[in-house]
Amino acid sequence: MSNAPRPLSVWAQNIAPSPTLAVDAKAKALAAAGEDVCGFAAGEPDFDTPEHIKVACIAALKAGKTKYAPTPGIEPLRQAIVERYAAEYGLKAAPSQVIVSPGGKFNCYLGVLATCSPGDEAIVPAPFWVSYPEMVKLAGATPKFVLADDRTGFRLTPEMVERAITPRTKLLILNSPSNPTGAVYSRAELEAIVAVALKHNLYILSDEMYEHLVYDGVKPTCIATLSKDAEARTITVAGFSKTYAMTGWRIGTTLAPAPIAKAIAELQSQMSSNVTTFAQYGALAALKEKENTAAALKEMLGAFDRRRKNLHAELNKIPGITCQLAQGAFYLFPNITSFGLKDQDFCARLLDQEKVAAVPGSAFGAEGYLRLSYATSDEIIAKGVARLARFCATLKR
16 A cells, blocks of 8 residues: 555645735845845735724723624624715615625635536636636636736726626626726726626626725726616625735625625635634724724825826836826736746846846736836835836847
8 A cells, every 4th residue: 555645635736826925925035135125016005004993903802802703794893884885885785795704815715605616617807816716716617817908908898708708607707996907997887897797697706905096086886886786796895905004904895695695604604703803893993983094095095196106107218118007906017018028037037137026917817017016115116117127228129
């Protein structure tokens, strides 16, 4: 009898590591070794969590809020989330339709698990957030990629969605504002796309994590508000990580039709129980202490907007690079195809020669681009772009 270890599961063997976290980890390792690294890889605000949120969490901890909480989240927080959707979008829902999970990533995964089975297909628009395809595969389903490049402003058209649908299609994933491009769909664009999805009886996973990080007077659209039919088919994911600089807190939210919400809560009950109880009171303060939260968000948005414009202007000064101005999130997605170099090679050489960390577009399903996060300091942006320009000057076009 062989004593060789038996193979790990197909899930463990086929899962891909997160390329964004890998680039960020390498940049941090270089910095720890004394290198002067300009990091554009991290997808998190460089601001601290607002003080009133931390104070509320500490108070809850001191008050003994350290026991198990209801799986879908504490009742006051779920009620506050419902009130937020009603105030911001006019969307009427019940607290029972809300599930608070350990991070928006887990909310998305639970939404996929609740709707997709082995043999199903899920349409994943590219450029995509790196975790979507892996979530679909972990559910035993197949991701169906549809590329929308800079010629369409990184936004799908209804015709592109229609062509991708097969009898096996079960789910359409939409992400606006987008990670990695910062693209924001207009309400009219979403209405047209959702009409196609509804015609084919698809579920929609709407990742609205960056909904409050928008610029130039752009208004985000909550897909569930487009129609009663859309509301009945849409799983809305949001959270606290990006808007409130709470990435490490791991608090995401799902708002879904009652049957889907019930299924997601039951899945979560067997996988993670509840979000850290005392942390939920910090999230509650983010929603309840509106003046303090609004002031913190205004400061953060002002800085992001300034950096967005500066980085966009400087990138377009570099011969060989073209870059669209994002309307949301905190990323730009410049096109580097003119250099005739694979984006992974471009990024590897850029980090090696100039100590600038960027994520290749191929990690997001779009070869020939870079994702640059401007959730970093003005100093790093200025220094990093100068180094990028110097590097590009050494390449042939």
